Amino acid sequence: MKINFFKYQATGNDFIIINNIEKSFFLNEKIIKNLCNRNLGIGADGLILIEKNKKYDFYMKYYNSDGKEGSMCGNGGRCSVHFAKKIGILNKTNTLFKSIDGYHYASIKQNIVSLNMKNVELVKVYPEHIYINTGSPHHILFKEKINNINVYKEGKKIRFNQKYIKTGVNVNFVKINKNILNVRTYERGVENETFSCGTGVTASAIAAYHIKKILYNKIIVKTLGGTLQVKFEKLLKSYKKIFLKGEVNFVYKGIINTL
Numbered sequence: 290m291k292i293n294f295f296k297y298q299a300t301g302n303d304f305i306i307i308n309n310i311e312k313s314f315f316l317n318e319k320i321i322k323n324l325c326n327r328n329l330g331i332g333a334d335g336l337i338l339i340e341k342n343k344k345y346d347f348y349m350k351y352y353n354s355d356g357k358e359g360s361m362c363g364n365g366g367r368c369s370v371h372f373a374k375k376i377g378i379l380n381k382t383n384t385l386f387k388s389i390d391g392y393h394y395a396s397i398k399q400n401i402v403s404l405n406m407k408n409v410e411l412v413k414v415y416p417e418h419i420y421i422n423t424g425s426p427h428h429i430l431f432k433e434k435i436n437n438i439n440v441y442k443e444g445k446k447i448r449f450n451q452k453y454i455k456t457g458v459n460v461n462f463v464k465i466n467k468n469i470l471n472v473r474t475y476e477r478g479v480e481n482e483t484f485s486c487g488t489g490v491t492a493s494a495i496a497a498y499h500i501k502k503i504l505y506n507k508i509i510v511k512t513l514g515g516t517l518q519v520k521f522e523k524l525l526k527s528y529k530k531i532f533l534k535g536e537v538n539f540v541y542k543g544i545i546n547t548l
């Protein structure tokens with residue numbers, strides 16, 4: 290069987306995206322893991338299947354590169370909108386699509402996609418870190434410097450800590466530079482540092498605002514792979530109208546030969 294795939298990246302977070310609107314194939318954990326492997330397959334941080342949904346424009350099914358279904362992916366969601374428009378699933382410049390954490394509104398203008406993230410009802414502030422779920426779980430640490438951190442080693446320690454043993458967590462190392470954030474993320478399911486993590490960038494911006502390290506609700510966030518913008522509104526203790534905005538890029542397309 291031959292399956293067409295599209296390779297995308299958004300601030301360096303890269304994905305294999307496949308149109309499965311017709312539900313014409315099934316990819317198991319081993320196949321997805323191999324396709325995402327940078328030596329054995331195409332190579333990507335995750336794989337996305339675009340499926341049909343009765344109520345919304347499409348359903349985004351997200352798998353981490355370990356082959357397991359992940360939670361919400363902010364950058365993957367943004368790439369999915371571009372992909373849906375490119376292949377004609379969408380014929381307008383805005384959409385409502387569904388993913389594991391509910392439905393999302395997004396708008397697209399050329400290769401800039403702005404994605405409405407799920408509301409954040411709870412920000413847990415601990416003495417050393419902040420925990421926020423932006424569709425995916427995030428552990429956030431503010432640091433004076435992040436250039437010299439071994440994100441793989443330090444992130445892995447926290448991700449596999451007893452506290453997170455059941456569910457796992459993504460770990461963000463954040464530096465505040467005036468009103469701009471620099472974020473490096475260890476991603477659960479990739480089990481390594483990625484160039485960027487959309488839900489992590491969103492969580493980091495909300496965390497910085499929540500503890501009043503930044504006083505603006507529209508924040509520029511720099512990752513290893515590029516720059517994103519996060520804006521939101523605070524209502525009592527919760528955060529609503531959260532938008533993650535930035536570039537997405539279609540890289541190439543190809544054909545997968547399955548056995």
Ligand SMILES: N[C@@H](CCC[C@H](N)C(=O)O)C(=O)O
Nearest residue numbers: 359360362363364486487488
């Ligand atoms: N890269 C993603 C986050 C993907 C989900 C995550 N790895 C998990 O399942 O915990 C993003 O851009 O948000």
